[in-house]
Amino acid sequence: MVGEARYEARQAEDGKWMVMDRLTRLPAATDGRDLVGLSAEDARDIADVLNRSTDERGRSPLL
Structure with a gap:
């Protein structure tokens, strides 16, 4: 996953x-x-x- 965004906005089946x-x-x-x-x-x-907050090692700010 190097170079790719870890998080993405995705539409659910219910439209939200x-x-x-x-x-x-x-x-x-x-x-x-x-x-x-x-x-x-x-x-x-x-x-x-x-x-933008995920560090260079791909560690999440949420963990």
């Missing part, structure tokens, strides 16, 4: 959006809350912030 962790293939979560049921704009913004 989530932030997906491409490493675990699960929704990203913070404070015990999955980042699901979001607007497209919020999911993209959160994924962007998380990707």
